[in-house]
Amino acid sequence: MWVGVFSLIGILGWGLVQTSKTRPEAGQPAPDFTVQFLDGYRWEDRTSATLDDFKGHIVVLNFWASWCVECRVEAKAFEDTWQKYADQGVIFLGVAHVDVEPRSLEYLKEFNISYPNALDYGDRISSDYEITGVPETFIIDPSGQVVYVQLGPIQEATLVQTLEQLLVQGG
Amino acid sequence: MGNREWEVGSEKWQALRVTLYVLVLAVFLGAAIPSVAQDGSEGDDSGLKKAVTANDVNKIAKRVYCPVCESTPLDVCQTQACADWRDIIRQKLEEGASEQEIFDYFSNLYGDRVLAxxxxxxxxxxxxxxxxxxxxxxxxxxxxxxxxxxxxxxQSVSVPDTAVPDAAASSDYLARIEKELENN
Amino acid sequence: MIADIGYFALLIAFVTAIYAAVAAWYGKSKDKMRWVESARNATIIILPLVVLSCALLVTSILRNDFSLEYVWRVSSIEMPTYLKFTSLWGGQAGSLLFWNLLLAIFTAVAMARKWHEQKELMPYALIVISMTQIFFLGLSAFVENPFTRLDVIPPNGNGLNPLLRHPGMIIHPPMLYLGFTGFIIPYTFAIAALMAGKLDDGWIRTTRRWTLVAWLFLSLGLILGGRWAYDVLGWGGYWGWDPVENASFMPWLAGTAFLHSVMIQEKRHMFKMWNMFLIILTYSLVIYGTFIVRSGVISSVHSFARSAIGPLFFAFIAIMFIFSAYWVNRRRDELASTNSLQSLLSREAAFLYNNFLILAILAVVFLFTNYPIVSELFTGEKGFVGPPVYEKALAPLFGLLVLLMGVAPLTMWYRSSVKRLGRAMRWPAIASTITVIVLFILNIRGWGALVGFWAATFATFLTLLEFWKGTRARMKRGESVWAAFSNLMARNRRRYGGYWIHMGVLIMAFGVIGVEVFQQETQLRLEKGGSLTLGRYEMVFNDINRFPGPDDLMITEATMDVYVDGRLVDTITPRTELYTRTGQPMTIPDARSTIAEDFYVLLVNWEPTSANSATFRVFLNPLINWVWGGGIIFVLGTLIAAWPDRKKQSVAARSRRVAIGAAD
Known part of the structure; x- marks a missing residue:
């Protein structure tokens, strides 16, 4: 009986350790993922991509949702910054968390967002990044390392500053 | 002793045991089977847009849990996200989707976690x-x-005979209680 | 300043707990009683220190000292004063401090009162209880410190979570905590008995009333929690198999098994090992339950490890469990039963069947509650188990338990005969079969419900017969009905208190079957003056108003007339409350409540722009009030069983001493 009890405690303990994994912080590698872009969105003519495909580019990964009030605060800043940096090889990727497709598309239209966006199928990306709410933004360097994490809406200035730094480092 | 024939290993005991096993098994299977049977039998392919009531939506929403509301079913949760989900259910029902199709839709999009x-x-x-x-x-x-x-x-010590008021008529009942009180 | 003193008191309490553990251990190993006494005094001194700490936290809340993060979180300037008191347990850090307060009270009382009664156990009891205190005081002092300051002092606080402002929620947590901390005392004495090698029934007798009282509070907490959910959460139900609910249900189950099986040990000196196991299990589940609630490890969707509280809790449970297991193992031989089972049809066997069923329920609940963790481990995705799964798996087990509840009191210690049992059950079985046939004729369908009703009716008849047989036996001595009945209760409170508890559970069982199987609901948008029909009820939407309530509340209230068979019977006012500062909405139902059913109405949606129509959701909850009524009988029964009886107890204690003396 004791064997059973202790193995139960063991499994639970191990499970707890697994569950208490935290989000990837600055300096840690960004977990890989696959995205299917929403209708009308593409990256280099592809309808789906993995983080691995983005190697060599700076990636701004933004978790959002149409029902999220605070996301609306930062939506315009993202589109503007994207317009500014798109030709310098920076990739913006929006991932809609627990959202329904028609609403997501309405939201994207409302803010005229042109950078690639995707639904998080099976909530997998959100789980891997252990997000605790939306919006959350991860900035990933060309080697696939997280360099900046923002909980809650990001300031345009912060976004620009981080990208500038990365671009300077990169080349 | 009336219960001698019910001793462990006796035929009657064996029969009782087998019956018990069968009963327990039957109860468990009985609990599981009807729910298996009812899955996926709701489809109705009339093709036309159906009039969908709030009750139809609630019936499905009751068994969906939106991750935005912790442990609150979709029919109760008041957030915008859940309202959107309910709209989807209504829309799917209007298109004639079956209950199971709607559940599958949600679990594909958001994982099995959203199903009750x-x-x-x-x-x-x-x-x-x-x-x-x-x-x-x-x-x-x-x-x-x-x-x-x-x-x-x-092999152990035999029972004190006084403790076995076997042919207990109701008048012995009080004696039994008093007896147990004393033992306390 | 005030906060600093409060924190300082907490620190001293923590240090004192360490001192108590060390002094008790040192005193015992060197056989210096003065050190043990000093350790006892230390555990008693912790009480005023924690009281001071709590009082100063409350003072800070009353003074609107928003420089403290906790005060800012749970209070606001406008909040009514009584809520400022209750916000002591309205948030994580404060409720942990409150938990420490209750633990300190129980510890001080137990150590002071049982000092002479159980002298040999005391040094060990002090060590065990101090270990628990060190852990919880340490958590309060270093991990979840309620006196943490903010860098910038905000002008006002967030205010207490609206969900926690309901009277039910104000007393629900203290009840649960009293239950939780209460179970720590029997555990302490059990382990002390193991360590001292004093394995007679002393620890059980000493802690019998503690166990019952702890169990009473836990039951009260569960019932009040259900009532709160029904009144405030607005989903027409009372129990959702939520991890937080399960967290208090699991120790309750283990405690229930323990309460039953100790009776075998008291009567027949059997199953010492088993009882040890059950009390250790109960204690572990108490701590595990607290851990689940506090860390949000299961219910929160993604990461929870924002505070170190989770791993610490788990480590503590593991340590205490291994510690307990070590001592059980060391005393293995002494714990072995000397007496043995005479028959599979006996009272002691019945208690074991009860234990088996309760532990089976516990195992299923435990498995389902922890499923999210396990599934994440193996599939990478956090799973979820909803109420339908629990209901399917548990319904047959609960059904068997109800049957056993009726039959078990008929059995006798040592052995009973099948013939006698059969005779005693014949009429109740026939009567309940007739009842079910009548129900069927009254158009009540569904084999699950009918089987359930049969079992509950059968057990109810059997329990009532127990009361009647006892009373009649006394009446034969010439007592009047009432005198016979009350003397019967008074003569053996524990037994008949137990039967009252069974009656309470059975009445609740009727209610649960009624609501679970026969609940009806409908949702409809109504124009003013429009009406809706559900069952025999018709509801007319008369009026709707919006007005400001106390604090930052905005209330929208609908007035509905309720008709039964065309006759106006009630006017009810379901409403929504919006806490404007946080934007949190609440849906407060109102109901036409009768013993047969609740006509329960929720105001789901109303936009001021379309002032003349609103959406309502209506539930017809049959027998729901039997759940609450049964709950009250349940609690009264527990009170009857636990009520102190000083004179009789001392007599019992004396005769026990004589008995022990004779045995030596």
Missing amino acids: EPPREGFSLLLWLLPLIIVPLGAVFFSRYMRNLKATAV
């Missing part, structure tokens, strides 16, 4: 099987244990 009843396949099948295994298995071990306890009784 995890699917009976893959890892979550374990969830359905484990109680059906653990409890009967526990029962088997338990009856073994009881038999062992009982087996040792044969």
Whole structure:
């Protein structure tokens, strides 16, 4: 009986350790993922991509949702910054968390967002990044390392500053 | 002793035990089967846009859990996200989707976690099987244990006869209680 | 300043707990009683220190000292004063401090009162209880410190979570905590008995009333929690198999098994090992339950490890469990039963069947509650188990338990005969079969419900017969009905208190079957003056108003007339409350409540722009009030069983001493 009890405690303990994994912080590698872009969105003519495909580019990964009030605060800043940096090889990727497709598309239209966006199928990306709410933004360097994490809406200035730094480092 | 023939190992006891096992198994299967049977039998392919009431939506929403509201079913949760989900259910119902199709739609998009009843396949099948295994298995071990306890009784000291008011008529009842009180 | 003193008191309490553990251990190992006494005094001194700490936290809340993060979180300037008191347990850090307060009270009382009664156990009891205190005081002092300051002092606080402002929620947590901390005392004495090698029934007798009282509070907490959910959460139900609910249900189950099986040990000196196991299990589940609630490890969707509280809790449970297991193992031989089972049809066997069923329920609940963790481990995705799964798996087990509840009191110690049992059950079985046939004729369908009703009716008849047989036996001595009945209760409170508890559970069982199987609901948008029909009820939407309530509340209230068979019977006012500062909405139902059913109405949606129509959701909850009524009988029964009886107890204690003396 004791064997059973202790193995139960063991499994639970191990499970707890697994569950208490935290989000990837600055300096840690960004977990890989696959995205299917929403209708009308593409990256280099592809309808789906993995983080691995983005190697060599700076990636701004933004978790959002149409029902999220605070996301609306930062939506315009993202589109503007994207317009500014798109030709310098920076990739913006929006991932809609627990959202329904028609609403997501309405939201994207409302803010005229042109950078690639995707639904998080099976909530997998959100789980891997252990997000605790939306919006959350991860900035990933060309080697696939997280360099900046923002909980809650990001300031345009912060976004620009981080990208500038990365671009300077990169080349 | 009226219960001699019910001693462990006696024929009657064996029969009782088998009956018990069968009963327990039947009860468990009975609990599981109707729910299996009713899955996916709701479809109605009339093709036309159907009039969908709030009750139809609630019936499905009751069994969906939106991750935005912790442990609150979709029909109760008040957030915008859940309102959107309910709209989707309404829309799908209007298009003539079956209950199961809607559940599948949600679990594909957001994972099995959003369903009140995890699917009976893959890892979550374990969830359905484990109680059906653990409890009967526990029962088997338990009856073994009881038999062992009982087996040792044969060699041990015999029962004080006073404690066995076997042919207890109701007038002995008080005596029994008083007796037990004294033993306290 | 005030906060600093409060924190300082907490620190001293923590240090004192360490001192108590060390002094008790040192005193015992060197056989210096003065050190043990000093350790006892230390555990008693912790009480005023924690009281001071709590009082100063409350003072800070009353003074609107928003420089403290906790005060800012749970209070606001406008909040009514009584809520400022209750916000002591309205948030994580404060409720942990409150938990420490209750633990300190129980510890001080137990150590002071049982000092002479159980002298040999005391040094060990002090060590065990101090270990628990060190852990919880340490958590309060270093991990979840309620006196943490903010860098910038905000002008106002967030205010207490609206969900926690309901009277039910104000007393629900203290009840649960009293139950939780209460179970720590019997555990302490059990382990002390193991360590001292004093394995007679002393620890059980000493802690019998503690166990019952702890169990009473836990039951009260569960019932009040259900009532709160029904009144405030607005989903027409009372129990959702939520991890937080399960967290208090699991120790309750283990405690229930323990309460039953100790009776075998008291009567027949059997199953010492088993009782040890059950009390250790109960204690572990108490701590595990607290851990689940506090860390949000299961219910929160993604990461929870924002505070170190989770791993610490788990480590503590593991340590205490291994510690307990070590001592059980060391005393293995002494714990072995000397007496044995005479028959599989006996009172002691019945208690074991009860234990088996309760532990089976516990195992299923435990498995389902922890499923999210396990599934994440193996599939990478956090799973979820909803109420339908629990209901399917548990319904047959609960059904068997109800049957056993009726039959078990008929059995006798040592052995009973099948013939006698059969005779005693014949009429109740026939009567309940007739009842079910009548129900069927009254158009009540569904084999699950009918089987359930049969089992509950059968057990109810059997329990009532127990009361009647006892009373009649006394009446034969010439007592009047009432005198016979009350003397019967008074003569053996524990037994008949137990039967009252069974009656309470059975009445609740009727209610649960009624609501679970026969609940009806409908949702409809109504124009003013429009009406809706559900069952025999018709509801007319008369009026709707919006007005400001106390604090930052905005209330929208609808007035509905309720008709039964065309006759106006009630006017009810379901409403929504919006806490404007946080934007949190609440849906407060109102109901036409009768013993047969609740006509329960929720105001789901109303936009001021379309002032003349609103959406309502209506539930017809049959027999729901039997759940609450049964709950009250349940609690009264527990009170009857636990009520102190000083004179009789001392007599019992004396005769026990004589008995022990004779045995030596």
